[in-house]
Amino acid sequence: MKNILILGAGTSGTMMANHLRKSLSKDQWNITIVDKEETHYYQPGFLFLPFDIYKPKQVKKSIDKFIPKGVNLVREKIDRIEKDSDQVFLQNGEIISYDILIIATGTDIAPQEIEGMQSDNWHKDVFDFYTFDGAKNLRNKLREWEGGKLVVHICEMPIKCPVAPLEFAFLADSFFINKDMRDKVDLTFVTPMDGAFTKPTATKELNHLLEEKNIKIVPNFNIEKVDNENKKIVDYGGAEVEYDLLVTVPTNMGDPMIERSGFGDDLNFVPTDKSTLQSTVKDNIFAIGDATNIPASKAGSVAHFEAEILLENILRFIDGKELKASFDGHANCFIETGHGKALLIDFNYTHEPVTGSFPLPGVGPLRLLKESRMNHFGKLAFRWIYWNMLIKGTHIPFVSSAMSTAGKDLKEEETPIL
Amino acid sequence: MMERTYAGTCVYCSDQGYLTELEQWTPEIGKEIAAEEEIEMTDKHWEVIKYLQEQCKNEVALSIRRVGKSGVVNIKEFYALFPGGPLKKASRIAGIPKPVSCI
Numbered sequence A: 001m002k003n004i005l006i007l008g009a010g011t012s013g014t015m016m017a018n019h020l021r022k023s024l025s026k027d028q029w030n031i032t033i034v035d036k037e038e039t040h041y042y043q044p045g046f047l048f049l050p051f052d053i054y055k056p057k058q059v060k061k062s063i064d065k066f067i068p069k070g071v072n073l074v075r076e077k078i079d080r081i082e083k084d085s086d087q088v089f090l091q092n093g094e095i096i097s098y099d100i101l102i103i104a105t106g107t108d109i110a111p112q113e114i115e116g117m118q119s120d121n122w123h124k125d126v127f128d129f130y131t132f133d134g135a136k137n138l139r140n141k142l143r144e145w146e147g148g149k150l151v152v153h154i155c156e157m158p159i160k161c162p163v164a165p166l167e168f169a170f171l172a173d174s175f176f177i178n179k180d181m182r183d184k185v186d187l188t189f190v191t192p193m194d195g196a197f198t199k200p201t202a203t204k205e206l207n208h209l210l211e212e213k214n215i216k217i218v219p220n221f222n223i224e225k226v227d228n229e230n231k232k233i234v235d236y237g238g239a240e241v242e243y244d245l246l247v248t249v250p251t252n253m254g255d256p257m258i259e260r261s262g263f264g265d266d267l268n269f270v271p272t273d274k275s276t277l278q279s280t281v282k283d284n285i286f287a288i289g290d291a292t293n294i295p296a297s298k299a300g301s302v303a304h305f306e307a308e309i310l311l312e313n314i315l316r317f318i319d320g321k322e323l324k325a326s327f328d329g330h331a332n333c334f335i336e337t338g339h340g341k342a343l344l345i346d347f348n349y350t351h352e353p354v355t356g357s358f359p360l361p362g363v364g365p366l367r368l369l370k371e372s373r374m375n376h377f378g379k380l381a382f383r384w385i386y387w388n389m390l391i392k393g394t395h396i397p398f399v400s401s402a403m404s405t406a407g408k409d410l411k412e413e414e415t416p417i418l
Numbered sequence B: 001m002m003e004r005t006y007a008g009t010c011v012y013c014s015d016q017g018y019l020t021e022l023e024q025w026t027p028e029i030g031k032e033i034a035a036e037e038e039i040e041m042t043d044k045h046w047e048v049i050k051y052l053q054e055q056c057k058n059e060v061a062l063s064i065r066r067v068g069k070s071g072v073v074n075i076k077e078f079y080a081l082f083p084g085g086p087l088k089k090a091s092r093i094a095g096i097p098k099p100v101s102c103i
């Protein structure tokens, strides 16, 4: 018997467990998956929780519901990987040996990286919404908040779901309009990037939306510290932004387990080949989802595309065949813009998001990079797709792991070079 | 892509003024780009530039955090040397591509 070990039973790990159990013979391969949590969170729902759009119970389910029969689920914290002996050490002292290892431990917020962020004011007037607790505490705060300076802020890149902070700002605008108190709220978006997004065409559209919604933007802001006493955030260059309520996305880092294992970059992300998803640490170690250091968006949709390619490469690895270098960085994200509308962006390593229709060229029904109601329903439908199809490893019709350029208004120079 | 002349040499640059071929770079070119950024180069500046070029050659993605941990300068000093956008300005002077924050 041989052993495949999956670390992390979040979006990516759960998908891989489902894919692999369907593809590998039970007589030859044991599959084990380890996670420290009891709960599988639908993280995209953390965006809606603060505004009372989703209830807590809509974004959490028991982890074991999604682990298929024939896969051994271990509920324990991972201490470290010992790559030379092909073993994983758990916190309870147990040791699991493997032939193939898949790292899917994701990324978490690290507010301790920023001076003054995790003070007594944490979750009182300085909040995150990237964790279940953060989103829920922020909901309670927003229910009572009477207005003032609301600052929506990104500490440093990369972060998972890089558009979520922007969506938060749009939804906040719509939330306060509905509460009839928009005039009492001064809304500012503070980012270390040049503009609303890193890709030029999308940035143009999104900057325009910010302006339309009277949301100020402070770009190129690299936070040094939170000054709790004077309620302001301070940039390394000395610039300052005052807040009454700070909603920040702290530095995102891979799990400290990666550091304890002796590899990982300075943010604890696993060095990974961006096309094959094999780690560069050792041949029999693969990585997927938010845990990798590949230059793709850290998003569930990306993990979904990665999973199809990783499955194929693991089967090739088992057969001693050459791996396929086929992951193109494909990402497909809805961007909530408030008032029941959303945008859709679809892009990869080489193609930035542009306008057009999706997934059927010229037909849609979804519009790329343009606000529409249909896109908003797409975003809400994503929750159903997530729980019922995505993490179970069911193929989603019309959307392939490799990005398609059909239906897109590409400029000359963006046409793929073959 | 376009051509620009620095220190009497014609070099290829991106639209945003970053050299596209590091081999074309010379310290004189770096100095002229620094002047455009209103930066007067000191030994400490050159130390940072050398570090950035080495990282670039080794295909290591650069971030302000990484430079801060490099042992060459801390983040505060990095800002003091290249006020405003330290990584962007220093990258331009070093003749390496504009740093992209991953998305």
Ligand SMILES: Cc1cc2nc3c(=O)[nH]c(=O)nc-3n(C[C@H](O)[C@H](O)[C@H](O)COP(=O)(O)OP(=O)(O)OC[C@H]3O[C@@H](n4cnc5c(N)ncnc54)[C@H](O)[C@@H]3O)c2cc1C
Pocket (backbone or CB within 6 Å): A007, A008, A009, A010, A011, A012, A013, A034, A035, A036, A037, A042, A043, A044, A045, A046, A047, A076, A077, A078, A079, A104, A105, A106, A107, A129, A130, A131, A160, A161, A164, A255, A257, A288, A289, A290, A291, A298, A299, A300, A301, A302, A303, A333, A334
């Ligand atoms: C606010 C918000 C909005 C988002 N919106 C979207 C969206 O609209 N669309 C989209 O596609 N994506 C979105 N995402 C991103 C998406 O949720 C993630 O990219 C996705 O969940 C990544 O999956 P993963 O398996 O790599 O990591 P995760 O799902 O985070 O799973 C990692 C797992 O590893 C476990 N783990 C980690 N370390 C250890 C350890 N030492 N021991 C044991 N277990 C461990 C954790 O408990 C966790 O269960 C959003 C995320 C957030 C926070």
